[in-house]
Amino acid sequence: DQSVLIDPGSALIADEIIRKVDTVIGLHNVRWLVCSHVDPDILGALPAMVAHGLHPEARIVTHWRDEALIVHSGTPLKFWRIEENDWHLALEDRTLSFVFMPYLHFAGAFGTFDEESGTLFSSVLFGGFTFDHSLFAESVAYFDAIRVFHEHYMPNREILEHAIVELRRLAIRQIAPQHGQIIPEGLIAPIMNLLEKLECGIYLLARQNPGLAFLLAANQTIQGVVDTVVKERDFSVVATYMANLASQTLGAAYLEFWSSGEGVVLQFDQSDQFAGQVAEPPDDVARVMAGQEVSPGLRLILALTSSVTNEIDGAVVLGFGEATKLDEATYAVLVQVIGIVEVGLEREALLRASNLDRIAWMTRAVRDPLTDLYNRASLADSLRRLMAADSLGEVAQLAALMVDIDFFKGVNDTHGHRVGDRVLARVARAITSGIRSDDMAFRYGGEEFLVLLPRANAAAALVVAERIRTNLEASTGSGPVVQVSIGVAIRNAKEGDGSLVDRADKALYRAKANGRNRVVLG
Numbered sequence: 001d002q003s004v005l006i007d008p009g010s011a012l013i014a015d016e017i018i019r020k021v022d023t024v025i026g027l028h029n030v031r032w033l034v035c036s037h038v039d040p041d042i043l044g045a046l047p048a049m050v051a052h053g054l055h056p057e058a059r060i061v062t063h064w065r066d067e068a069l070i071v072h073s074g075t076p077l078k079f080w081r082i083e084e085n086d087w088h089l090a091l092e093d094r095t096l097s098f099v100f101m102p103y104l105h106f107a108g109a110f111g112t113f114d115e116e117s118g119t120l121f122s123s124v125l126f127g128g129f130t131f132d133h134s135l136f137a138e139s140v141a142y143f144d145a146i147r148v149f150h151e152h153y154m155p156n157r158e159i160l161e162h163a164i165v166e167l168r169r170l171a172i173r174q175i176a177p178q179h180g181q182i183i184p185e186g187l188i189a190p191i192m193n194l195l196e197k198l199e200c201g202i203y204l205l206a207r208q209n210p211g212l213a214f215l216l217a218a219n220q221t222i223q224g225v226v227d228t229v230v231k232e233r234d235f236s237v238v239a240t241y242m243a244n245l246a247s248q249t250l251g252a253a254y255l256e257f258w259s260s261g262e263g264v265v266l267q268f269d270q271s272d273q274f275a276g277q278v279a280e281p282p283d284d285v286a287r288v289m290a291g292q293e294v295s296p297g298l299r300l301i302l303a304l305t306s307s308v309t310n311e312i313d314g315a316v317v318l319g320f321g322e323a324t325k326l327d328e329a330t331y332a333v334l335v336q337v338i339g340i341v342e343v344g345l346e347r348e349a350l351l352r353a354s355n356l357d358r359i360a361w362m363t364r365a366v367r368d369p370l371t372d373l374y375n376r377a378s379l380a381d382s383l384r385r386l387m388a389a390d391s392l393g394e395v396a397q398l399a400a401l402m403v404d405i406d407f408f409k410g411v412n413d414t415h416g417h418r419v420g421d422r423v424l425a426r427v428a429r430a431i432t433s434g435i436r437s438d439d440m441a442f443r444y445g446g447e448e449f450l451v452l453l454p455r456a457n458a459a460a461a462l463v464v465a466e467r468i469r470t471n472l473e474a475s476t477g478s479g480p481v482v483q484v485s486i487g488v489a490i491r492n493a494k495e496g497d498g499s500l501v502d503r504a505d506k507a508l509y510r511a512k513a514n515g516r517n518r519v520v521l522g
Helices: 011-024 046-052 064-073 140-153 157-167 185-195 212-231 235-250 283-289 328-363 376-391 408-415 417-434 458-474 497-513
Strands: 003-006 030-034 059-062 078-081 088-090 095-100 110-114 119-123 174-177 254-259 266-269 299-305 312-319 398-405 440-445 448-454 484-490 519-521
Touching: 011 046, 030 046, 059 064, 064 078, 095 157, 140 185, 157 185, 174 185, 212 235, 212 328, 235 254, 235 328, 254 299, 254 328, 266 328, 283 299, 283 312, 299 328, 312 328, 328 376, 376 398, 376 440, 376 448, 376 497, 398 408, 398 417, 398 458, 398 497, 408 417, 417 440, 417 448, 417 458, 448 458, 458 484, 458 519, 484 497, 497 519
Parallel strands: 003 030, 030 059, 059 078, 119 174, 484 519
Antiparallel strands: 088 095, 095 110, 110 119, 254 266, 254 312, 299 312, 398 448, 398 484, 440 448
16 A cells, blocks of 8 residues: 555546556555655546545655645645645655756656665656667667757756756666666766756746757757857857858858957958958948848848847848848847857957057057067057957956066166167067967066066966076077066956056066076966
8 A cells, every 4th residue: 555656648648557556555555655746747647546546545646836736626635735734755565756947848747766776766867868669768869868858848957957966866777768768777877967967947948939940950050150269269160150050040151250349340251251341331231230120132231239238239240142031940040149149249359359459559659668568658548459359258367577686786786778778678578489370478667577468378378488487598699698587477367458458567576586598387
């Protein structure tokens, strides 16, 4: 009289379920009916079972959230709440434990774990759409059946991850989902690892119901774009990926981006590998960037909005060989994809504007006349732009090098200021020959120099710093021996410009304290 029936079943097959239970144990011996959630496919058979005859003390084992809905079915059965019984049901020969899995895919959903056999009855979790009747999954390939089901049934990845964290606490030897195939012990860990990385909630991708196949394809498309944007800080790689995607999925002949966020209009197109050039936007693009609507034809133009000001600061253009109008569902996915790429475009526009400013500064004589490096007056704007671009990235990639000439006062005192000036110019040449094309070097003051390195992590920054130091050691000349100490700092998330430079300066002083002629990372 302690028999348990987990997730009784649908009204459509109630007679067959009752026949099978009677064959094994007799329905009248079933004392506990575990209802893991409130879907009709597990509750629908209850009225037929009550009519056929259950144990006189039969109880529905469920969570109070599920009970609040099940009671409306008018069932005469009483309830046994799992949360009021410490999430355990003690039977004569074993104990069942219950694992709360809220919102997968009902608020009160839970799984049932049989400690004796190590079996997790996982309800809909780990369930899959299968085309054969094999009882057990034979390989990790079963995950493909799981993925299709979970992507559209489960609300989001965070909720899914929460459930998997809870399940990993259990000594599970096999998983028996409500539908699909039983997962044996050897497949549990790899399938869990795949499942916790799955993007879910794909019905949020469109207001209409364009069909599951479309949503699954859209979800994979969006995830591919996200992965590319996260992994690639080079916008040309992201834009090329997008151009190929637009060609394959939409039949677009070309793709181009426009940005006006930094007071200069830049065009990024395939003709120059999306490098970004100053250009005058054509009339249709200009109107979209001014907030006006343009009817789609051979070109589909979408406005881009700044993540900082929430104002229109650009546009994306899709060109077609013939007049094209996208359906609402496809258009909605396109807007979401463009929104993901937009952050990368903002970052690239800031960097490109910074490079253009650097060229403009050369013509406006903002360089230090002695060293031909940028002077300190030009530092503030450059640092602001580079930090703004860095803040739009996922990982800190802006480095600062503070370079100081060792014993420079002695050079001036011994050899005079004219020789000192030649030493300053010599160090500047070593810095210029050691940095990359996008890096910026400044005469910071006296014998100190500051170098800013965009798109540089700690390893890259140390390579540049060491190259500057060794370049100077290798340089020849009739003057005194010249060596430098260099402090390196990598920008932390949200760090201000003053803090970054201060940390590079402190690292420089540690380099001097440790013997000079060396590089120290702060």
